[in-house]
Every structure is written in C-alpha cells, then in structure tokens.
Amino acid sequence: MGMTAHAHTNATPEPLNFPLDHVAIATPDLDTGSAPYRAIGLTPEGPDEDVDTQGVRVRAFMAGGTLIELLAPTRDDSPIAAHLARRGPGLHHIALRVLDLDAEMARLRAQGAPFLNDEPRPGRAGTRVAFLHPKWGAGTLIELVEHPA
Numbered sequence: 001m002g003m004t005a006h007a008h009t010n011a012t013p014e015p016l017n018f019p020l021d022h023v024a025i026a027t028p029d030l031d032t033g034s035a036p037y038r039a040i041g042l043t044p045e046g047p048d049e050d051v052d053t054q055g056v057r058v059r060a061f062m063a064g065g066t067l068i069e070l071l072a073p074t075r076d077d078s079p080i081a082a083h084l085a086r087r088g089p090g091l092h093h094i095a096l097r098v099l100d101l102d103a104e105m106a107r108l109r110a111q112g113a114p115f116l117n118d119e120p121r122p123g124r125a126g127t128r129v130a131f132l133h134p135k136w137g138a139g140t141l142i143e144l145v146e147h148p149a
C-alpha cells in the first residue's frame with residue numbers, strides 16, 4: 001500500500017527538528033512516581049541514570065517514540081527538590097528535540113528568549129540540553145535537547 005505516495009519510500013527519513021522528545025515528571029521517589037506507568041504496562045528503558053549537573057536521578061519509560069522521564073532529586077539544591085517543595089509532584093517540563101542546539105539557542109536569543117543556562121548542559125543519555133524560563137513558555141518549562149550524532 002502507498003508505494004506511490006513518496007518517491008523515496010525506503011530511504012532513511014530525514015531527522016526532524018522539534019519532535020517531542022520527552023515529558024518530565026517530578027517525584028520525590030522514582031518507585032512511587034513510576035507506579036502508574038508500570039501499572040499501565042510500560043517498562044523502563046535501561047537503568048536509572050544520575051545527571052549530576054542537574055541534581056537528578058532519571059528513570060525513562062518509552063511511550064511510542066516519546067519518553068516519559070521520572071525525575072527525583074539527588075541533592076537539596078536540585079531544581080526538582082525546589083519544585084517538589086513549591087509545586088508538589090507532577091508535570092515538570094517538556095523537551096523538544098533539536099538538530100543543532102547552539103544554532104537554535106543563538107536564533108532564539110536573538111529574539112530575546114530567556115535561557116536559564118548560558119551554555120548547553122549535559123542531559124541524560126549523552127544529550128545536551130538547555131531550558132527556557134516558564135514565564136516565557138506561557139507557564140511551561142521548555143527544554144531543547146540535542147542527541148549525540
């Protein structure tokens with residue numbers, strides 16, 4: 001079916017800019033936060049990962065092509081510890097995948113977008129990440145994430 005729809009049906013698809021990479025959920029405890037996703041039938045992708053520069057431990061569940069990431073704080077000064085204290089557990093941020101993080105940061109900065117970090121920072125699984133302030137994000141903390149080549 002559909003063989004005539006595209007001239008290059010079997011070609012590797014071009015990687016897209018801005019697909020939804022992950023949705024992140026703050027939890028005081030990864031097992032507690034994971035319970036609903038395990039009950040639904042998802043299983044974690046590999047082992048939990050500590051991202052020391054963000055003060056978080058991450059457990060990722062693949063849901064279709066998008067991850068649901070549970071984030072638990074590993075330090076008192078973790079942004080997740082602050083979030084849990086002020087806003088409680090639940091949705092924390094969304095992350096959009098970009099092909100060239102440095103280029104997207106420069107482009108958005110030229111429009112006045114307020115990045116929370118001056119330079120890209122290490123994220124889970126060898127990624128580089130940058131965050132935009134939730135006020136600018138119309139109430140949502142937005143992350144841009146670039147995967148290793």
Ligand SMILES: C[C@@H](C(=O)O)C(=O)SCCNC(=O)CCNC(=O)[C@H](O)C(C)(C)COP(=O)(O)OP(=O)(O)OC[C@H]1O[C@@H](n2cnc3c(N)ncnc32)[C@H](O)[C@@H]1OP(=O)(O)O
Nearest residue numbers: 024051054056079092093116123124131134135139140141
């Ligand atoms: C592992 C890695 C990966 O994906 O690979 C990760 O994701 S690490 C994920 C963890 N790392 C990060 O989140 C790093 C970036 N985050 C931060 O810098 C911080 O957490 C902020 C987002 C700036 C929030 O810190 P803080 O609340 O102290 O800032 P602020 O006082 O300027 O708050 C400004 C306003 O934003 C609101 N606000 C705070 N956190 C929010 C959130 N997650 N979603 C939506 N709104 C939020 C506050 O209630 C406040 O609103 P009102 O003024 O109306 O009260």
Ligand SMILES: [Co+2]
Nearest residue numbers: 022024095143
């Ligand atoms: Co994230």
